Amino acid sequence: MTKIVKLSLSLLQLIVVVILLSGKWGPLPRLGTFFSPSYGWIQQQLEQDISLPNELKNALLKPATVHFDSLGVSYIFAENEADLYLIQGYVTARDRLFQMEAASRLTAGRLSEWLGSRTEATDVYFRSLALTKAAKDATELVMQDDETRMALEAYSKGVNLWISNLSEDQYPLEYKVLDIKPELWNPEKTILILKNITYTLTGYFDELEMSNSLNVFGEDFFTEVLFHEFEELNPIISTSYIGKLKAEKGIDLSKYYRAKGSFSIFQEQPHPDNGSNNWAVRASKTKNGKALLSSDPHLTMNLPSIWYEQSLTTPEFSVHGVQIPGAPSICIGFNPYVSWGVTNSGADVADFYEITFRDSTLSEYLHDNEWKPITKVTEKISIRDKGIREETVLFTHHGPILRMNKMEGSSRLPVGSALRWIAHENGNELKTLIGATKAKSAHDFIHALPHFTAPALNWAFASTSDTVGMWVNGKIPQKWQHQGMFISDGTNKNYEWNGFIPFDELPHEINPKRNYISSANQLPTDSNYPFYFDYKMAGFSRPNRVNQLLEQKTDFTIADFQTMQLDSYSLLAEKLLPIYLSEIVEDSLHSFHKSLLEILRNWDFVNDGDSNAPTIFHQWRTAIHELTWDEISLSDSKLKIPWMDHTDWLIANNPTSKWFDDATTNEVETMKEMVNQGFMRMETQLKERFGLDVTQWNWSKANLTDLQHLGGIPGFNSGFVETNGSGESINAIKKNHGPSWRMIVEMDGWNTKAVVTYPGGQSGNPGSKHYTDRLESWRVNLGNPVRLFQKEDDFTLAYYSWRLN
Amino acid sequence: MIKIISIYLVIAIGFSWFFPWWSLILIAIITGFILRTNEFKKIGRWGFVLTGLIWLGMALTSSWLNGFELAERLTKTFTLPHVSLFFVIQFLIGGIIGGSGFLFGSKSREYFKKQSI
Numbered sequence: 001m002t003k004i005v006k007l008s009l010s011l012l013q014l015i016v017v018v019i020l021l022s023g024k025w026g027p028l029p030r031l032g033t034f035f036s037p038s039y040g041w042i043q044q045q046l047e048q049d050i051s052l053p054n055e056l057k058n059a060l061l062k063p064a065t066v067h068f069d070s071l072g073v074s075y076i077f078a079e080n081e082a083d084l085y086l087i088q089g090y091v092t093a094r095d096r097l098f099q100m101e102a103a104s105r106l107t108a109g110r111l112s113e114w115l116g117s118r119t120e121a122t123d124v125y126f127r128s129l130a131l132t133k134a135a136k137d138a139t140e141l142v143m144q145d146d147e148t149r150m151a152l153e154a155y156s157k158g159v160n161l162w163i164s165n166l167s168e169d170q171y172p173l174e175y176k177v178l179d180i181k182p183e184l185w186n187p188e189k190t191i192l193i194l195k196n197i198t199y200t201l202t203g204y205f206d207e208l209e210m211s212n213s214l215n216v217f218g219e220d221f222f223t224e225v226l227f228h229e230f231e232e233l234n235p236i237i238s239t240s241y242i243g244k245l246k247a248e249k250g251i252d253l254s255k256y257y258r259a260k261g262s263f264s265i266f267q268e269q270p271h272p273d274n275g276s277n278n279w280a281v282r283a284s285k286t287k288n289g290k291a292l293l294s295s296d297p298h299l300t301m302n303l304p305s306i307w308y309e310q311s312l313t314t315p316e317f318s319v320h321g322v323q324i325p326g327a328p329s330i331c332i333g334f335n336p337y338v339s340w341g342v343t344n345s346g347a348d349v350a351d352f353y354e355i356t357f358r359d360s361t362l363s364e365y366l367h368d369n370e371w372k373p374i375t376k377v378t379e380k381i382s383i384r385d386k387g388i389r390e391e392t393v394l395f396t397h398h399g400p401i402l403r404m405n406k407m408e409g410s411s412r413l414p415v416g417s418a419l420r421w422i423a424h425e426n427g428n429e430l431k432t433l434i435g436a437t438k439a440k441s442a443h444d445f446i447h448a449l450p451h452f453t454a455p456a457l458n459w460a461f462a463s464t465s466d467t468v469g470m471w472v473n474g475k476i477p478q479k480w481q482h483q484g485m486f487i488s489d490g491t492n493k494n495y496e497w498n499g500f501i502p503f504d505e506l507p508h509e510i511n512p513k514r515n516y517i518s519s520a521n522q523l524p525t526d527s528n529y530p531f532y533f534d535y536k537m538a539g540f541s542r543p544n545r546v547n548q549l550l551e552q553k554t555d556f557t558i559a560d561f562q563t564m565q566l567d568s569y570s571l572l573a574e575k576l577l578p579i580y581l582s583e584i585v586e587d588s589l590h591s592f593h594k595s596l597l598e599i600l601r602n603w604d605f606v607n608d609g610d611s612n613a614p615t616i617f618h619q620w621r622t623a624i625h626e627l628t629w630d631e632i633s634l635s636d637s638k639l640k641i642p643w644m645d646h647t648d649w650l651i652a653n654n655p656t657s658k659w660f661d662d663a664t665t666n667e668v669e670t671m672k673e674m675v676n677q678g679f680m681r682m683e684t685q686l687k688e689r690f691g692l693d694v695t696q697w698n699w700s701k702a703n704l705t706d707l708q709h710l711g712g713i714p715g716f717n718s719g720f721v722e723t724n725g726s727g728e729s730i731n732a733i734k735k736n737h738g739p740s741w742r743m744i745v746e747m748d749g750w751n752t753k754a755v756v757t758y759p760g761g762q763s764g765n766p767g768s769k770h771y772t773d774r775l776e777s778w779r780v781n782l783g784n785p786v787r788l789f790q791k792e793d794d795f796t797l798a799y800y801s802w803r804l805n
Numbered sequence: 806m807i808k809i810i811s812i813y814l815v816i817a818i819g820f821s822w823f824f825p826w827w828s829l830i831l832i833a834i835i836t837g838f839i840l841r842t843n844e845f846k847k848i849g850r851w852g853f854v855l856t857g858l859i860w861l862g863m864a865l866t867s868s869w870l871n872g873f874e875l876a877e878r879l880t881k882t883f884t885l886p887h888v889s890l891f892f893v894i895q896f897l898i899g900g901i902i903g904g905s906g907f908l909f910g911s912k913s914r915e916y917f918k919k920q921s922i
Contacts, residue, residue, distance in 0.1 A: 003916050010905070010912040014830070017905040021826065021898065028883075035898040036826040037863040041879055045871035173875075177882065715881030767875035 029177050039169045040176060044767035050800045055165050056090055059157070063805030066091065067798035071784060072762035072770040075311040077792035081147075082154040084314055085328040087804075089158025089185075092308055096325040096764045097163070097182060098174040099304055099710055103326060104189040107196040108132045109381060114180045116384040125268045127379040128393050130400045131199065134424045135191040141426045142191065148430045152187035155328035159185040173766055174711055193326035194430070198423040200270045200299070201344045201455040207352040208266070208403065208417070209640035211259035211487040216639060219253050225642050225659055226535055228649045229523070230575075233540035234547050236458055236470060236519040237507045240528040245505050247530045248498050250480025257489035259354050261405035261415035265638055271300055271737055275521035275538055276343035277565075277730060278460035279546055280468040282515040287555040291747045293462040294561045295332055295341020296739040298732050302710045303718060303771065305760030307331075307741045311789075312437070318788050319437040320754065322741050329433040332741060336752055336788055338445045338463045339745035340436055343519045345456040347476045348534040350423075351483075351497075353398045353490030355416035365396055365416070366491045372397065398490060399424055417487055420497065425475055427453025442467040442510070449473045450503045458519040464747040469510040470517040472524045475500045479532040501531055516550045518543070520730075539645040541572035541728035549730075558755055561744040566781045567730040568607040573617055576648055577605070580620060583675040593683060595694065607726040609700030614726065616697065619686050624651070624678035628660055651675070700724070707736055707759060707775075709766075716766045721759070721779060742783060750788060757783030809839055814855060817903070821859050829856070830906045837910020849908045856903020861896040868892075 021032030034040045050068070062079040066087060069075070074091045078084035093100065105111050109126035111119035143149045163182050175181065213221055251257075276297040283289045299306050307322035310330060321333015332341050357374075358364040364371040375395040380388050394401040394416065401416040428451045435448025442463040449459060449471055456474030461467075477484075477497035488495035507524040509517060521538035548571075549564055577600060584597065596616055603613035625647045632639045650657045655671035662669050690697045700722045709716035725731030725738065732738050738759075745754040757778040763770035777783060789795045813836040820829045833852055840851075868876040873888065880888040 003912075007909075007912045007916045010909040014834075014905045014909045017901050018827070018830070021902070031898055032826040032902070035860065035895055036829075037821045037860060037867075038823055039825060041875065042864055042867050045867045045875050713882055714884065715878040766878050767871060 065792040085154035086158035089155035093162035100326040259487035278341040279518035280462040304764035342457040471508040612697035614699035623681040833906020834910040837907035852907025853904030857900030860899025
C-alpha cells in the first residue's frame, strides 16, 4: 500500500515539476527551456559562430567575400547586386532579427500576437493608421521597378535563409524571454520598416489639441504665442526664394474652420524632437582642401541601436554607411564620389478633416455637397492568450478616421476626424537610397532624390568634386499659411491638399556663397517662400550655433567636426539667463538661493555633464514654463501646451503678456512673477530630487542618459551613461534621445575617409561583446576610422572572413 | 552505484548541453530506476545535487567567459537583488529536474520489485 502511495507521490511531484517548468507563467519565460544549458540563456553567451555558412554560399549566384572587422561590421564584396543584398539580409538578420521583426509588427499592429493584451491599445491604434495597406500598395509600386524589386527580393531571401536555418537553441534572447518564434520575412515587411520611418518622423499629430485650443482660447493664443519665433533664427537655406510659384489663397485664422468635436489626443506618439544635425563645408574651408560632411541624426537611442553599419561593394559601386535593419541598401553614408546625411524636415504632412456622417449607419459622409460612401475595413487583431479582437476602420477619401466623438447638443451622430497623411502616399524611397549609393557625382545624387516621397528630409551632400548642397526633399503639399494646423472642414475642398511642391521648387541650395550648408530642423526658408511648412520648427539655438561655428574657421579637419559634434554650448542660455537674472528679486532670498544665483552667474553657458549650472538653469526654465501654462496642463489635457521656445520668446519679447497672468490670483502676473516663482519652484524640485548638496547636482545626473532595450526588457539597458549636451546644443542629448549615429566624411575619391560611431553595437544579443562595445567611443566621440575598398583583397583588417565560393 | 552515478553524470552533461530539458528527465528516471537503493533521501539528493551542479557549472563557466555580463542583466530582468540568486535559481531548476526524475525512477523500481516476489 505504502509503495503505491510513495510511487504516486513521486509521480505527482514529477508532474508538478514538469508543469512548473514547461508552463507559461505570466511574463516569465518557460523556465525549463530558458534555464536549460542547451536551449536557454546560456547559449547567448557563447562566442558567435563565425564559421562559413554553407547555406549562404549555396544560395549565391557568384562567389562573394564577407570580411568582419573587430566591431562586427560586415564588409560585403559581391559580384552582382542580387548576391549583395541577399548577403546584407542574411547578416542583418543574424545580428538584429528581433529588432526587424518588432519594427515590422509595431507598424502593422501585430505586437499583441506576441505580447498579449499589454500591446492591444497600440495595435488598435496602428491598425487605424492603416500602414499595412499603405505598405501593400507601396510594395506593388516598388516591385514594378526592376532595380528595387531585385533588391527587395534578394534581401528578403537572405533574411529567410537565416531564419530557416535557425534552430530553437539559437533564437535571439528576446524570443526566449518572451516565448515567441520568428516569422519568415517578405518584401512587404521591408516596406513596413520604411513606413515606420515616416511614422517616426511625421507621426506626431497635434491638430486635435490645436483645434481644442482654438475653440477654448481663440485666436490670441496663436497670434500672441504659437506663431512667434526668434528673429535671429537662421533658416536652412541661406538665400531667398526667387521662383514664381504661389500658394492658393488661403483661409485667415479668424475664418478657419472650428472643429465641432472635442477629441481626445493620441497616446501613441513618436518623440516630438526626432530631428538631427547635418552640415558640409567646401574645400576652401578645410585644411586638406577636401570637402567635409557631418551627419548626426537624433532619435531615441535604444538598444540595439536603430542603425546598423554596413559596407557594400560590387564591381559597379561601393558604399559605406548605416541602414535601418529590415531594409536593403544604405540610408546615410558615402561612396567615392558623394557623401550624404539627412535631418527631419518637420513639414506638416499630416492633416485631419472633420467628418459629418449622414446617419447612424456611418456609411456615408458629406463632401463637396455630396454624400459619399465610407469604406469599412474590419481589422482582426490576434491577441495572445485572449483571442481575436475585431476593429472596424472607416475610410474616407481623405484617409482613415482616427477619432470619433459624440457631439454635444441635440444631435446624436458622432463626429469623425479623418487623417490625410503622406505615409499613405505611394513612393519608391528605396530607389533614392540605391541611387545615392551608386551616384558618381552630385548631379547623380540629386537625380535620385525625387523618388523619395516620405518622410520629407533635409538632405545634405558633399562631393569629391567639391560640391556641397542641401535639398529639402520629399512630397510636400503646396500649403497656404497655417493650412492643416487645425482640424479642417472635411466637407470643404478648399482645405484639401492642392498638389505637391515640384522638386525643383523645393527649398535647396548648391555651393552657396558662404561655402557651407547646414540644417538642424529649423524652418527651411525665409518668409519669401510661397508655401507653408509648419507653425514652428526647431528653435534658434542649435541651428545658429552650427552656423556660428562654421563661420569661424576656414581650415576645418575631421577632428574639428568631431569636436563640433560634441559642442554643448547653449545660445539659448546665453540669451535667456541674463534676462532671468535681471528679473530675480533677491530681497527675500536665503543664502542657499543666492548660492544658486552665483553658480549661474559664473556659468559659461556650456551644458557640461560635470557642472551643476546647466541643471539649475534647465530646471528653472522648465519651472517657468510649467507655471506659465499650468492652467492648461491642469485642465482636461486636451489643450495644446506651447513649446518651451514659445515661453522663451514671450519672456524676451512680451514680458507683460496676458499669458503670464494667473487667473486664480487677484494680482496681474507678468514675466517677472513667473521668473521668481519659477526660481523657488526649481529650487524645491532640485532639492527633492538631488538633496541639499549642490555639488551633487551634476547635469549628467539630471539628464540621466540610460539607453533602454527596444522591447523595454529590464536588464537589457545600458546603465547610466555620463553625457554632456542638451536639446538646444549641437550635442543634442536629451535623456535617451540624441545622436544615434555620428559620421564625418572627408571626400577624396577612393581615398575618402570617414570617422563613425553610434551608441550601441552591431549585435542585438545582450550576451554579445558587440551589444554595447561602441557606446564609450560614441560617448567621447572618438569614432572608428573607416574607408572604402574597391575589392575584397584590399581589406586587411578582417577579424574573420567568409569566403563564399 | 558509483559507476551508475558517474555514467549518469556523463550522459546528463551531454543531454544538458545538446537536448531539451525534458529529455534529461527521462534519463534521470531511468537512472533512478537502475540504482539499487531505496532510501528516499539518498536518491533524491543525488539526482538533485548532481543535475543542479551540472546546470550551475555550465552556467558559471559560460558566464565567467562572458564576464558575467549577461547574468547580471538577466538578474535585473528577473528583478532579483543579486546575481548569485540568479545562479541559485539555475541550480534549483536543474536540481528539481534531476531530483524528481531520480525519485520517480527509484519508487517505480521499488514498486515493481515488490510485485515480482
